[in-house]
Amino acid sequence: MDCVITFRTRRDYRLYRSFIRSASKNLFVSGSSYELIKGIADFLLSRTDLRPKIGIICGSGLGSVATILDVKKEFSYSEIPHFPRSTVPGHAGKLLFGYMGNVAVMCMQGRVHFYEGYDLVKCVMPVRVMKLCGVTHIIMSNAAGGVNEKYNVGDIMIVKDHVNFLGLGGLNPLRGPNDDRWGPRFVALNKAYDQWMRKKAKELASQYQQQGSRTTFHEGVYAVVGGPNFETVAELRMLRKMGIDAVGMSTATEAIAAHHCGMTVFAFSLITNKCVLEYDVEEMPNHEEVIESGLKQESLVKDWVSSLVQAVGNQWLMHTEKGCNGLD
Ligand SMILES: O=P(O)(O)O[C@H]1O[C@H](CO)[C@@H](O)[C@H]1O
Ligand SMILES: Nc1nc2[nH]cnc2c(=O)[nH]1
Numbered sequence: 001m002d003c004v005i006t007f008r009t010r011r012d013y014r015l016y017r018s019f020i021r022s023a024s025k026n027l028f029v030s031g032s033s034y035e036l037i038k039g040i041a042d043f044l045l046s047r048t049d050l051r052p053k054i055g056i057i058c059g060s061g062l063g064s065v066a067t068i069l070d071v072k073k074e075f076s077y078s079e080i081p082h083f084p085r086s087t088v089p090g091h092a093g094k095l096l097f098g099y100m101g102n103v104a105v106m107c108m109q110g111r112v113h114f115y116e117g118y119d120l121v122k123c124v125m126p127v128r129v130m131k132l133c134g135v136t137h138i139i140m141s142n143a144a145g146g147v148n149e150k151y152n153v154g155d156i157m158i159v160k161d162h163v164n165f166l167g168l169g170g171l172n173p174l175r176g177p178n179d180d181r182w183g184p185r186f187v188a189l190n191k192a193y194d195q196w197m198r199k200k201a202k203e204l205a206s207q208y209q210q211q212g213s214r215t216t217f218h219e220g221v222y223a224v225v226g227g228p229n230f231e232t233v234a235e236l237r238m239l240r241k242m243g244i245d246a247v248g249m250s251t252a253t254e255a256i257a258a259h260h261c262g263m264t265v266f267a268f269s270l271i272t273n274k275c276v277l278e279y280d281v282e283e284m285p286n287h288e289e290v291i292e293s294g295l296k297q298e299s300l301v302k303d304w305v306s307s308l309v310q311a312v313g314n315q316w317l318m319h320t321e322k323g324c325n326g327l328d
Helices: 010-025 034-045 061-068 123-130 193-208 234-241 252-260 287-296 298-319
Strands: 052-057 070-076 093-102 103-109 135-148 156-164 215-225 246-248 264-274
Touching: 010 052, 034 123, 034 234, 034 264, 052 061, 052 070, 052 123, 052 298, 061 093, 093 156, 093 298, 123 252, 135 252, 135 287, 156 193, 193 215, 193 264, 193 298, 215 252, 215 287, 246 264, 264 287, 287 298
Parallel strands: 052 103, 052 135, 135 264, 156 215, 215 246
Antiparallel strands: 070 093, 093 103, 135 246, 156 264
């Protein structure tokens, strides 16, 4: 059926036309355009002299990693224009600028997830803000369920690769018109998780083992699912058969956006619960246990992340004359 719209005045017509134009222009932008993100980065940088080189994202129960920072400036997510807000316990919702040793760092104490109701473009917005604040290396952490039968609560898995169940189903933070200022339309992910950082992280981990630590480090495959429910037994059996080692509801999408815009990505999972693959087991995963497991490994995780940040800083120093104190 055709529809005829009549306007009483030329002014009404002009208003209608400009509304339609702006609506169609913004149709795919979803409130996270390059310009908007640049505006957020400028807002942050105009309030601190620190110019971060390394970004850190703290996962569920891992917010204490932020306490190793000598904080120079702190923002609550709610005071940053257009920034998404964390709604999940264990995610403080603070963005910190500070130093780890002499390395300038920007740290998200808490993230946002797809299941909270944000679209994926919004979920990865903070990663892109980090990029435009000058971050070149990003360290992402998460709490995850151990799917691999050899994994135990408290183990740490360095992410070697991921399976993006959201993406395989068509939900991807890169969906929509591609803005080449971030990266190419089609991005290869076979080197998404940086080899040098993984090697360095493993070397640093081996020192804890030599010192008699009972924490086991692994390297494995992380699967992201939409959540917020934990997996069924049948789903977990499928994941294990597929060769997945740990499962969670974050990180992989952030890693895609970070790699797309040319950042060096390192990610690790703290195994906070052993996935239950049998029907006659009473144990049930829950978020309280996830947070508790994070707290139990607090001091080792802090020490390890801090050593990794220093290692990246030293590497930087070797390759640039400027160093990474964020003041140059
Ligand atoms: O991935 P992070 O943010 O660490 O959190 C993990 O822990 C929560 C479930 O307890 C989920 O949000 C899951 O993704
Ligand atoms: N999907 C998922 N996310 C988690 N985060 C922490 N534990 C789990 C888990 O068992 N499953």
